[in-house]
């Protein structure tokens with residue numbers, strides 16, 4: 185165990201005792217499950233908005249402590265050799281061997297914004313997601329997201345990439361491939377997950393930067409808050425993005441989101457994202473229709489179709 189400022193936070197890996205892929209018999213079932221009372225009294229935008237049906241699979245799960253002592257581990261990805269890359273939000277990227285040995289922080293990670301905000305809210309800023317690139321086995325490229333310091337207490341969600349040395353100790357050729365605009369003084373709601381689409385592009389999820397001042401920007405086509413972003417792996421814009429050739433930032437794939445901290449592709453290639461909603465209002469959406477709720481004001485704030 186190396187490194188400084190370790191606390192008792194630990195990375196837990198959940199190992200699946202059986203395949204999780206959809207299989208016959210994994211349909212919706214009646215499940216006895218207490219979810220507490222609804223904490224809103226307004227009508228859902230669609231039936232399953234607050235109480236989606238549970239899907240009960242037959243897979244059994246078990247947990248095993250693989251590596252301890254990490255500080256706010258935020259992103260994790262497995263490399264072809266079975267080892268892991270793990271981000272610690274304060275700004276460290278670590279290589280963890282398949283048997284749980286945690287190595288010293290990898291050099292070359294850019295400075296991340298990690299200040300406690302003057303507002304008194306807990307910061308959510310730092311080093312966020314990490315993913316080995318689709319050609320990692322041959323090009324060693326690693327992609328990550330972070331809160332990029334933009335000066336004067338401002339920060340922006342950024343996605344970057346760099347080449348990981350064969351000994352797993354250093355990133356070189358580090359470059360941003362996308363930076364959110366404009367920067368914000370709220371150290372909150374950065375998103376952000378990376379999802380490779382398998383066509384030479386990558387999705388980057390963002391957040392709406394939390395405050396009343398900023399959240400409306402989730403609907404603003406000139407500002408990349410609350411958006412799914414899609415860029416080529418070098419940061420250039422795919423020509424088939426929906427706002428190429430018309431009003432709106434060419435990097436936008438979909439809009440009107442809150443804080444997307446979960447995202448993945450379904451087997452059919454469609455993108456699913458999870459938005460952290462306030463006070464129990466988490467939202468799962470399929471990247472085409474978005475329901476953004478504002479629990480404070482007790483209303484459905486926006487209903488937006490991607491196109």
Ligand SMILES: [Ca+2]
Pocket residue numbers: 427428429430431432433434
């Ligand atoms: Ca445009």
